[in-house]
Amino acid sequence: MQMILQGTALETAVHETLVCLLPEERHGLAEDCAEGGTVTVSLTREGGDFLCRVQAVRGGEERTEECRLPPEGDSPLEQKRVETRAVKTAVYRAVVGFLPQPPVWGAMSGVKPAKPLRQAFPQGIEEEAADAFLKERFFIAPSRRKLAIRCAQKAQQLERSLPEQTGALYIGIPFCPSKCVYCSFVSGSTAQWGHLIPPYLDALCREVEATGEGFRQNGWKLDSIYMGGGTPTTLTAPQMDRLLTAVQQHLPHPREFTVEAGRPETITREKLEVLHRHGVGRISINPQSMHDEVLQNVGRLHTVQQIEECYRMARQAGNFEINMDLIAGLPGDDEAGLLESVRRLIDLQPENITIHCLARKKGSPLRFGPQGQLPAETLDAAYAMLEQAGYAPYYLYRQKYIAGNLENVGFAKGDTICRYNILMMEELCPVVALGAGGVTKICADGGRNITRLTNPKYPKEYIEHSDAICKGKQKLELEFDRLSD
Ligand code: SF4
Structure with missing residues (x-):
């Protein structure tokens, strides 16, 4: 829609609200966008209150709404908060009337x-x-x-029980056996980037050591470590052994240690034994779908049978808590197919099941179900099956261009939650990230204040800048000191 702003510079607030309501359309200021109707937003002060009036025109229909809110303090920040809320509310109320039904996540x-x-x-x-x-x-x-x-x-429960001066740590392994068509991570296939694995591992082990030094000097504790990527189990058993030896040697002992073993074709008994020996207590085996045809559609090289065999092998190899991921919205899948995948995972009884909605690349159409849509009701049915089987939701996030404008939800049986997922997503403590593309987040004040430090995005640059990255991890000490003041 075309946005016309009068008396307000809150373009972002208007734009964000329009994206919530009409995620498939383009929205912009009048000079940049001439599609889908107009929304005229005016903001004034009346009797001390903030008053936002909106006139929206679409398909020949006109709707007007307003929102009046009293001030909540004198500071510019407090004023801006109220203005933003008035604008978002009025725009939402005006434009939602054009839709057959409101979006489940509202504004x-x-x-x-x-x-x-x-x-x-x-x-x-x-x-x-x-x-x-x-x-x-x-x-x-x-x-x-x-x-x-x-x-x-x-x-909130986890936040309250978290000891002071505790962080979490992420280790990125950006290599996979092949590239899934929907992948938006920085990760290359072994055919493309495999030659970089040995020098990458050298650089990563150095970064582990430098980070461990920082943790030791500051007396920081480690709640959880999460190794993701990419597919960490793309490393050979000796490579994984070397990395985990460095982790055990240099970093504090974490309460929880998870390794993504995402692609079943990368998992061997030997690798599972290495993980178990080094104290990894959680792994994630990610089928994404329990239908061979759907797996082929998205460029996965494994079958459903391999997933089930790999799961059984993992159960025998160690006392792992196991998470399994599914993706709703994959091409060629439909509601019946998704629910069948959920049922098959429930039969396997992993401790956690995570249901993601496909995060599409910008502008790519959804090819799920006969209508090319992912309705909220399909996910409701999947969630109901999980709840009935004893799983409860424990963490939740949304993404840009997510199918159906819905959400990703992690479910856990009993108290088998992945603490790292909550700590990282809710920004409850500093998360130190190692490896290419790692973004270290120093979070203070329950996630209100966040400082980010980024490693180079691609493995080649990461290897080349290894010295500077290790020195940078030393600087983290200062950030930690400031946090604990
Ligand atoms: S396994 Fe994950 S990281 Fe690797 S290509 Fe597929 S989606 Fe990307």
Whole structure:
């Protein structure tokens, strides 16, 4: 839609709201965009209140709405917050009337739906108040309000039990046996980047050592380590052994240690034994779909049978807690196919099942089901099956261009949650990231203040800049010191 702003510079607020409502369309200021109708937004002060009036025109129909809010403080930041809320509310109310049904996430544009709840209710997330907050502030549907509240409560519980001066750590291995068509990670196939694995491992072991030095000097503890990528089990057993030896030697002992063993064709008994020997307690085996045809559609080189064999092998090889990922919205899949995949995973009984919605590349059409759509009801049916089988949601996030404008949800049996997922997603503690593309996040004040330090994105640059990266990890000490002041 074409955005016309009068008396306000809150272009981002208007744009974000339009993306929530019409994610498939382009929106921009009048001079940049002439598609899909117009939305005229004016913001004034009346009797001390902020008053936003919106006139929206689309398909020959006109709708007007307004939102009046009293000020909540004198500081520019407080004023801007109220202005933003008035603008978002009025735009949402005006434009939602053009849609056959409102989006389940309403006007929630952030990717972490549980976070505003923790910030609004630091003393405890009481269900009724939290529900009213999400409904009035963001117009979220009841099913998603419930989901956000449950995940926020889990995060708050973890936040309260977290010892001081504790961080989490991510190790990135950006190599995979082949590239999945939907992949948006920095990761190359072994055919393309395999020659970089030995020097990459050298650089990574050096970074592990430098980071360990920083942790030791500051007396920092480590709650959890997560090794992801890419597919870490692309490393051979001796390579994995070398890396994990360095981790054990230089870093504090974590309470939780997860390694993504995403692609079943990379997993061997020998590698599983290496993981087990070095204290890895959680692995993630990611089928994405339990249909061979769908797997072929997306460039995966393994079969469903390999997934099941690999799962059984992992059960025999060590006392691992196992997560399994599915993706809703893959090309050639449909509701019946997705629910069948969920059922087959439930039969295997992993401790965790995570359901992602396909994050599409910009502008690419969805090829799920006969209509090319992923309705919220399809996911509701999958969630109901999981709940019935004893799984509860524990972490939640959303992404840009996500199928159906929906969400990704991790489910766990009992207390088998992946702590790292919550710590990282809810920004509850510093997360130190090692390897190419690693983004270290120093989070303070429950995730309100965040400093980011980035490693080079690609393995070649990462290897070339190894010295500087290791020195940079020394500088982390200062950041940690400042945090604990
Ligand atoms: S396994 Fe994961 S990281 Fe590797 S190509 Fe597929 S989606 Fe990307």
